[in-house]
Amino acid sequence: EVQLLQSGGGLVQPGGSLRLSCVASGFTLRTYAMYWVRQIPGKGLQYVSGMSISGNSYYADAVKGRFTISRDNLMNTLYLHMNNLRAEDTALYYCAKRRDASSNLWGHFDYWGQGILVTVSS
Amino acid sequence: EIVLTQSPATLSLSPGERATLSCWASQSVSSYLAWYQQKTGQPPRLLIYDASNRATGIPDRFSGSGSGTDFTLTISSLEPEDFAVYYCQQRIDSPTFGQGTKLEI
Numbered sequence: 001e002v003q004l005l006q007s008g009g010g011l012v013q014p015g016g017s018l019r020l021s022c023v024a025s026g027f028t029l030r031t032y033a034m035y036w037v038r039q040i041p042g043k044g045l046q047y048v049s050g051m052s053i054s055g056n057s058y059y060a061d062a063v064k065g066r067f068t069i070s071r072d073n074l075m076n077t078l079y080l081h082m083n084n085l086r087a088e089d090t091a092l093y094y095c096a097k098r099r100d101a102s103s104n105l106w107g108h109f110d111y112w113g114q115g116i117l118v119t120v121s122s
Numbered sequence: 123e124i125v126l127t128q129s130p131a132t133l134s135l136s137p138g139e140r141a142t143l144s145c146w147a148s149q150s151v152s153s154y155l156a157w158y159q160q161k162t163g164q165p166p167r168l169l170i171y172d173a174s175n176r177a178t179g180i181p182d183r184f185s186g187s188g189s190g191t192d193f194t195l196t197i198s199s200l201e202p203e204d205f206a207v208y209y210c211q212q213r214i215d216s217p218t219f220g221q222g223t224k225l226e227i
Contacts, residue, residue, distance in 0.1 A: 044221045045166065045219040046219070050217075058216065094165055096165075099168065106217060108156040108211065
């Protein structure tokens with residue numbers, strides 16, 4: 001059974017840093033593109049970052065230069081390193097798996113983590 | 123950035139009725155459009171991918187259609203558990219989501 005278990009959220013001051021983790025089980029992480037998507041509570045969904053099978057990464061303009069996506073193939077874990085956090089980064093962050101094992105980065109998302117709340121406030 | 127616009131923002135129906143939700147893209151996304159269902163406190167659930175393909179385990183009362191810029195999600199006969207928020211998402215370019223349609227009783 002495919003599962004994505006997230007951890008690492010919390011309260012951080014503006015300008016601070018945080019690392020989110022997403023442990024995958026039931027499949028091999030490196031054989032699928034993986035993503036981070038965020039949602040301001042009560043609002044819509046926003047794509048944040050993605051990593052292809054080959055390791056290429058992509059970032060939304062709003063986080064480019066501040067966030068870094070990475071993965072640990074041995075630990076079957078996806079990460080999102082967030083630096084220089086701003087109040088507007090406050091959201092529920094989801095990791096998500098691409099539906100099919102394509103080399104293309106852009107996909108639809110068939111499994112999602114439970115979501116982890118990041119709050120940026122002084 | 124490709125903008126997806128969903129209509130209506132809120133749809134009020136009763137169990138047993140037919141629901142029709144729309145999603146328009148600011149430029150062609152071919153058939154690379156998905157629909158998700160999200161209930162309060164839960165992550166989104168993939169319903170339809172590539173415009174018309176039901177995801178694993180999705181009941182056949184859910185169907186998707188369209189291509190290019192105009193897409194439709196149809197729920198043929200609403201069940202009580204179908205009342206939720208629905209989002210469309212494109213994957214022809216950097217993924218974007220619509221703003222959502224709330225389906226309420």
